[in-house]
Amino acid sequence: MTWDPGQYLRFDDLRARPAIDLINRIPEVEPSEVWDVGCGTGAITYSLSRRWPAAAVHGLDSSPEMLDSAREHTGIDWVLGAIEDWTPEAPVDVLFSNAALHWVDSHATLFPYLFDQVAPRGVFAVQMPRNHQEPSHRVLYDLARSERWVDQVGDLVVETPVSAPSDYHEMLDTEADGLDVWESIYQQTLRGPDAVSQWTKGSVMRPYLEALDSAADDFFAEYVADLRPHYPQQANGTTLFSFRRLFIVAHRR
Ligand SMILES: C[S@@+](CC[C@H](N)C(=O)[O-])C[C@H]1O[C@@H](n2cnc3c(N)ncnc32)[C@H](O)[C@@H]1O
Numbered sequence: 001m002t003w004d005p006g007q008y009l010r011f012d013d014l015r016a017r018p019a020i021d022l023i024n025r026i027p028e029v030e031p032s033e034v035w036d037v038g039c040g041t042g043a044i045t046y047s048l049s050r051r052w053p054a055a056a057v058h059g060l061d062s063s064p065e066m067l068d069s070a071r072e073h074t075g076i077d078w079v080l081g082a083i084e085d086w087t088p089e090a091p092v093d094v095l096f097s098n099a100a101l102h103w104v105d106s107h108a109t110l111f112p113y114l115f116d117q118v119a120p121r122g123v124f125a126v127q128m129p130r131n132h133q134e135p136s137h138r139v140l141y142d143l144a145r146s147e148r149w150v151d152q153v154g155d156l157v158v159e160t161p162v163s164a165p166s167d168y169h170e171m172l173d174t175e176a177d178g179l180d181v182w183e184s185i186y187q188q189t190l191r192g193p194d195a196v197s198q199w200t201k202g203s204v205m206r207p208y209l210e211a212l213d214s215a216a217d218d219f220f221a222e223y224v225a226d227l228r229p230h231y232p233q234q235a236n237g238t239t240l241f242s243f244r245r246l247f248i249v250a251h252r253r
Contacts (some may be wrong), residue, residue: 001210003039004068007202012043014188014211018245019044019098022127023051025180025249029056029123031093037083038100039113041069049076055093060086061100084110091119099203102128102161110172115132124172124250127183127192130162130183135230136200143223144157144208150214153208178251188241194232195239197224 008015023044031052036045039059042118049057058077060242067078083097083104095118104110118124131137144153173179190199201209201220209216233239 034094046073093122174224177253180249181246
């Protein structure tokens, strides 16, 4: 799947906020090896390298476009590859992932595997969007399954890419010495017309738009029209976009 760093970064402040909240929940540690998996454009990886300047910091991503953008940050080891195929050469002291693991399947095996890569007394810190019950996502799923589009993109719908918080507790608890799982709902204020559609165009819609190729504009136009009543633009030009996110900070025994 190709990513469009420019579209993704249209809301960079709001997208960065949960990552910063997650970094701030990581306790005082002195890591040697830090990995950011699904690092995207690398801005958050760069924040990790500033927090731990003495550490070797690595950013892994499967998108060449995102990594090209990331390379503007020097002093970080950028690695092209898939999270599900990744094995670090050395145990990881901080394994970090912001807004990426919901793109990877099979969390019941993935999460214990990733936690296994963390060194004793290391930290596994994850944030994933959990907004799939909201109109931003439901309208997309309904449209993809509508008569006009089902044959082309109906099978791309992933109803619940992220499980319930208690499931992650269960996956990690036995190997953890301290496990903090929580959700936050950000009441985001977006600017510009059809702002929620512009937000999703840079994230959850990517696989659909790519699969549709020349029909992508028609699909997007239908989505915008269907979504508009759910997120009315205020007289001052802003739109309120409530967004639920799941956080995990797990300390390895
Ligand atoms: C929404 S972006 C988040 C990027 C970055 N973590 C941030 O917070 O700005 C999701 C990133 O995950 C990457 N990604 C998705 N699935 C992946 C996989 N299986 N392996 C590696 N990277 C993946 C995408 O290429 C994309 O750059």
